[in-house]
Amino acid sequence: xxxxxxxxxxxxxxxxxxxxxxxxxxxxxxxxxxxxxxxxxxxxxxxxxxxxxxxxxxxxxxxxxxxxxxxxxxxxxxxxxxxxxxxxxxxxxxxxxxxxxxxxxxxxxxxxxxxxxxxxxxxxxxxxxxxxxxxxxxxxxxxxxxxxxxxxxxxxxxxxxxxxxxxxxxxxxxxxxxxxxxxxxxxxxxxxxxxxxxxxxxxxxxxxxxxxxxxxxxxxxxxxxxxxxxxxxxxxxxxxxxxxxxxxxxxxxxxxx
Amino acid sequence: xxxxxxxxxxxxxxxxxxxxxxxxxxxxxxxxxxxxxxxxxxxxxxxxxxxxxxxxxxxxxxxxxxxxxxxxxxxxxxxxxxxxxxxxxxxxxxxxxxxxxxxxxxxxxxxxxxxxxxxxxxxxxxxxxxxxxxxxxxxxxxxxxxxxxxxxxxxxxxxxxx
Numbered sequence: 001x002x003x004x005x006x007x008x009x010x011x012x013x014x015x016x017x018x019x020x021x022x023x024x025x026x027x028x029x030x031x032x033x034x035x036x037x038x039x040x041x042x043x044x045x046x047x048x049x050x051x052x053x054x055x056x057x058x059x060x061x062x063x064x065x066x067x068x069x070x071x072x073x074x075x076x077x078x079x080x081x082x083x084x085x086x087x088x089x090x091x092x093x094x095x096x097x098x099x100x101x102x103x104x105x106x107x108x109x110x111x112x113x114x115x116x117x118x119x120x121x122x123x124x125x126x127x128x129x130x131x132x133x134x135x136x137x138x139x140x141x142x143x144x145x146x147x148x149x150x151x152x153x154x155x156x157x158x159x160x161x162x163x164x165x166x167x168x169x170x171x172x173x174x175x176x177x178x179x180x181x182x183x184x185x186x187x188x189x190x191x192x193x194x195x196x197x198x199x200x201x202x203x204x205x206x207x208x209x210x211x212x213x214x215x216x217x218x219x220x221x222x223x224x225x226x227x228x229x230x231x232x233x234x235x236x237x238x239x240x241x242x243x244x245x246x247x248x249x250x251x252x253x254x255x256x257x
Numbered sequence: 258x259x260x261x262x263x264x265x266x267x268x269x270x271x272x273x274x275x276x277x278x279x280x281x282x283x284x285x286x287x288x289x290x291x292x293x294x295x296x297x298x299x300x301x302x303x304x305x306x307x308x309x310x311x312x313x314x315x316x317x318x319x320x321x322x323x324x325x326x327x328x329x330x331x332x333x334x335x336x337x338x339x340x341x342x343x344x345x346x347x348x349x350x351x352x353x354x355x356x357x358x359x360x361x362x363x364x365x366x367x368x369x370x371x372x373x374x375x376x377x378x379x380x381x382x383x384x385x386x387x388x389x390x391x392x393x394x395x396x397x398x399x400x401x402x403x404x405x406x407x408x409x410x411x412x413x414x415x416x417x418x419x
Binding site for chain 2: 007008011012015016017046047049050051052053054055056057058062063064065066069070072073076077096
């Protein structure tokens with residue numbers, strides 16, 4: 001028998017839909033109450049079993065997807081575009097068709113996280129991993145003429161680094177990372193013992209929307225600044241002040257002009 | 258599972274018929290295409306496209322018959338929990354087939370919400386957007402649906418020779 005008080009909250013916990021305010025309370029309760037913990041475990045097992053059972057429906061011969069179906073659908077999407085070719089909402093439709101075709105053909109899984117800025121989320125994780133690493137960079141050099149050429153042949157793009165001689169910033173080095181499956185450069189800078197990661201990756205839609213020219217935010221306590229320039233997405237992450245991040249950002253932006 | 262396959266799978270669960278499911282997915286894509294301008298960047302694509310699928314289903318022949326059960330049954334008070342079913346034990350003995358059979362037997366509105374939550378892995382917020390019901394109703398309907406599912410599974414277990 002479980003505590004009646006927590007029944008709906010336990011379900012919300014198992015469904016990962018519990019409000020942040022309730023989360024710690026429920027977690028504390030679960031540590032103290034074995035029967036509720038068992039109930040949550042059961043709920044999760046049940047969810048897994050249901051998911052597996054639901055997914056396997058289309059493995060049955062009766063429901064297996066007809067291999068021609070996809071092709072037929074793509075065709076009908078294309079042919080539906082043609083008769084309306086002259087209409088005034090053509091540009092919007094063409095964009096929509098392209099986007100949906102992409103969804104059909106490239107197996108894009110748009111999840112609940114659609115809309116969240118993927119580039120920032122991954123950059124934060126990479127920065128945290130770098131701080132924890134014994135070998136934070138692969139090319140160790142304070143010289144921009146050493147660091148930049150190291151990326152040659154490793155990245156499908158190139159970039160310029162600013163001269164830092166008269167600035168409080170120091171270049172520590174760089175390494176090759178991946179953001180949303182695309183190769184990216186991570187450059188590590190230092191200011192007064194604080195480290196700043198700068199990520200450069202080719203700007204693509206899947207990185208997440210960036211509606212303003214320059215976006216400065218706080219994420220998980222880190223100062224973040226991101227912008228698009230010359231076909232590249234820049235993301236800066238650091239535990240130093242937003243002003244320090246912004247000043248280095250200005251140097252980078254000037255160098256890229 | 259990719260979006261396209263997931264929509265098709267979901268359509269199969271709603272229609273229980275391959276041809277009807279194909280028609281439904283096709284209609285969903287055509288409608289999504291036409292309505293793409295109304296989709297606002299940054300809002301929830303998953304809930305948006307599922308909503309289109311659901312409306313297309315409700316307008317279909319099979320959907321018209323099912324529509325009564327899709328939006329019914331939330332007003333009845335939740336019955337007090339009676340005998341607890343030891344699901345862990347139960348799950349260990351139940352095959353995927355039994356769970357599928359139980360899902361098929363569930364009323365349409367229960368089947369839909371269980372699948373949105375457990376198969377589509379939508380949050381309560383997303384489910385609320387997709388079916389257009391308040392979060393409180395999402396929680397109570399889910400709770401009822403799961404209880405119904407447990408009852409069905411328990412009945413199946415009792416039918417299993419020991």
